[in-house]
Each structure stands twice: as C-alpha cells, then as structure tokens.
Amino acid sequence: MMRARFASISLWLLVAVLVTAALGAQFSGRQPATVALDLGLSVIRIVVPVFGVLMLQELISREFERKLFLSTLTYPRPRHHFLLGRIAALAALMAIVLCVLAAGLAGITAWIGQAYAQAKPVALGLPYWITIGFIILDVWVILALGTLLAVVASTPSFVLIGALGFMLVARSFSTIVALLQRESWLVDNAETYSGSLNLLSYVLPDLAALDVRMIALYGQMDLLPAQWAWHVGSAFAYCAALIALAAWALTRKRFA
Template sequence: MLSSPNFSTGLRLAFRARFAWLASSSLLVLALAAFLAAQFSGRQPATVALDIGLSVVRLLLPLVLVLMTQELLSREFDRRYFLNTLSYPHPRQSLLLGRFIAVAALTLGLLLVLAAALALLVWLIGQGYAQATPAALGSHYLLTIAFIGLDLLLLTAVATLLAVVASTPSFVLIGTFGVMLVARSFGTIIELLTYSTGVVSDAESYRSGVGLLSYLLPDLGALDVRMITLYGKMELLPADWPWLVLSNLTYTAGLLALAVWALQRKRFA
C-alpha cells in the first residue's frame, strides 16, 4: 500500500535538490529558444516558435526527471539512506512507488507550466504577424501535451527501474537517455527504410533488424503528434492512437512491476 510519507519525503528531497532552480532554468531556456526561433522565420514565426518550443520541452524534461530520480532513488541506495528509510514499518514497494509518483508529479507539473508559457509566448508572437495557417492552441495543443506527458511517464518508469538495478547513479542518466533515443527514433528509421529503399544497399534486411525493436520497446516517436497543433488538422493524428496510448501505459505498468520485483529481491550490503 502506498504511504503518503514516502511521497511527501520525495517532494521534500526534490526541492532540496534544487528542483525549483531546474524548473526556472528550463522555463528560461524554453522562452529564449522559442523567441529566437521565431526571429528566423519571416512567414510563420508562431509555428516555428511552437515547433522549436515543443522540441525543447521533449529534450529538457527527460533530463529533469532523470536528475530527480537520481536524487530520490539512486542516492538513497548509494549513500545508504535506505538503512533509515526501510527501518520504518512500510513495505519496500511503498518507498519505490512513493518516489516514482513524486518524480512523475513534479515532471508533469513542470510540463504544464512550460506548456502554458509556450502557448502564451506563441500567442504573443502570433499577434505581430497574421499567418495563413495559424497554430492551433486549443484542443489540438492540449492533446499534443497529453501525449508528451505519456512519453515522460514512461521514461520516469524506465529511470525508476534503472535506479533500482544500477550500481551507479550515472547509469540512470545514460540508460534512460539511451532508451529514449532508441525508442523515439526506430519508428522513423523503419519508415525511412520502407519508403526510401535507396538509402542503404540492403534496405529490407536493415528494416527487418530494426523492426525487432518494436517487440522490445514502445514507439515513443509516434507519441510526437505536434503536427496536429502546428497545422490545426486533427486528421494528422495517428489512426492507431488508442493502441499507442494503451501499449505505452501497459509498458509503464510492466516496468514499475519489474522495478518492485527487483527491489524486493535487492540485497543491501
């Protein structure tokens, strides 16, 4: 059973680890990137600012969640704080799930703040130039942010599992970003090899090899549905989006179950 003290302790540790500084820095980087990107587009400044802003969000927030997972879980084991934490009459999974929820809540909360700031900045940029195809900042934008949130939730589960099984906190950073890069890119590579067979000499064998990753990893690249808000066309949403959502939620639950199983059998020296 999840214990609220573990969740509140996780939040306290996160702010002690300068989460507020990370959040404010992320907000500043996002604003600068979106504003400067808009200056390089004379015809569609709002759309370019939104596109670059979403890319910055998808790059910065995984770093934030990894740093928080390192602080809340990896260093718990590395510095032997668990000797005090696990002395309380709470099951081990309570510690793990409490810290996971804390990291997920902080990450998704920061996502909402950055999304609101980006929407405001894009709206202000759009006031200075009337585009032929304005960016859709209504339900299209909210759906795009929701899919990004699902992406981040899964990456938080990956980082949590790695924090339990890894021997060093640095492996959480390397492993999570490695999974992220592969899971976000292999779908695009398969599509490229399918429609552009001249890229490599034996495209079919390459496509079959890369296609094996679809049985091991979720397709996080398909969760990037920014096209529906950049061009205001909901028909650009993948037709199999319910399956994408279900598969990623199932994968997240499976990773958490595996992390709980690993923690239950972890022997502390």
C-alpha cells in the same frame, strides 16, 4: 542538491523554452508562430526527460549509494511502498513542470502570432493540450525505465546513460524504418536492415508515435495518427510493467 534547486532549475528551463521559441520565430517570415511552437516543443521533449532522470537519481539511486534508505526501510511497511511513493511524486512533479513550460510556450506563441496573421494559425486550444498530454506520457515511460535501472544498477551514472539511450532508441527506430521503406536506396540491404529494426517494436514502445505536435502546429485533428489509442495503451502498459518489475526487483534486492 537537485532537490534543493528544483524551483530554480525549473525556472531556468522555462527561460530556455521561451528564449528558444522567441529566437526561432525570427527565422521565419511567414510562419513565425508555427516555428516558435515547433522549436519550443522540441526543447520541452529534450529537457524535461533529462531533468526527470536527474531527479530520479537523487530520489532513489543516491539514497542507495549513501545508505539513506536504511532508515526509511525500517518502517513496518513493504519495500515497494518506498519506490511507488517516490516515482508517483516525481511523475506528478514532472507533469506540473511540463504544464508550466507548456503554458509559457503557449503564451509567447500567442504573442508572436499577433504580429503576423498566418494562413494556417497554430491551435493553442485542445489540440495543443492533447499534444502536451502525449508528451507527459512519453516522459513517464522514460521515468519508468529509469526507475528500474535505479533499482538494479550499481552506479547512479548508469541510470542517466541508460535512460537517455533508451529515449533515443525508442524515439527513433520507427522513424528510421519508415524512412528506409520510402528511400531504400539510402543503405545496402535496406529490407534486412529495416527488418532488424522492426524487431525492436516487440521490446520497446514507439515513443515517436507519441509526438503528435502536427495537430497543434497546423490546427488539424485529422493529423492525429490513426492508431493513437493503441500507442497510448501500449505506452501505459509498458510503463506499468516496468514499475512492477522495479518493485519486484526492490523486494528481492540485497543491500550490503
């Protein structure tokens, strides 16, 4: 069902991004373009991973549930080809959808910006598309985790729950640690609490570091995190490790 309605769902996502940006711009008298771009990017970072995980359910989990994979796996080729082909196609589709949404958001932001000259105009050139590239990587990491869950989970619904839970934790734990280091009075035993959260950095990628929208919102490349190359490399490595683990799990999976 999701596959059959892919184009229509993508169109509705584009409408949601454009409407959110246009309405959000009405709440700022001095920086309408900045507010519109900020809200549009926030919507994109929420809806694209959810859409991707739902598609992942259809392409992998539902096929296991409906036994449709039996005909596919009868071909004389390794099992991991089935998995890698589908995740590669889905990753490319999500990148295309994200670029279409980004182009639409850039267009409406430029149109909003014509009505009022801001002191710090948004940067819709290279800084903006660098931001979109980081978001694509963020989505790919979430899809990689969803792929592993789709192979090992017994129910398709667990893929959505697990992937969204992973997304929330990976995007928030470093921000919470930074907040506790600045405002230690917020909770009792803040050092112990932040130390426990820091342990997550050994098992989870810091997806919050991939949100570099500030360079596009204010047009200043020096707002790019100093360790951006490390965050990009670790995200790619984490993504590759999850896909490799999912392929290994599929080769050893026993189907009833």
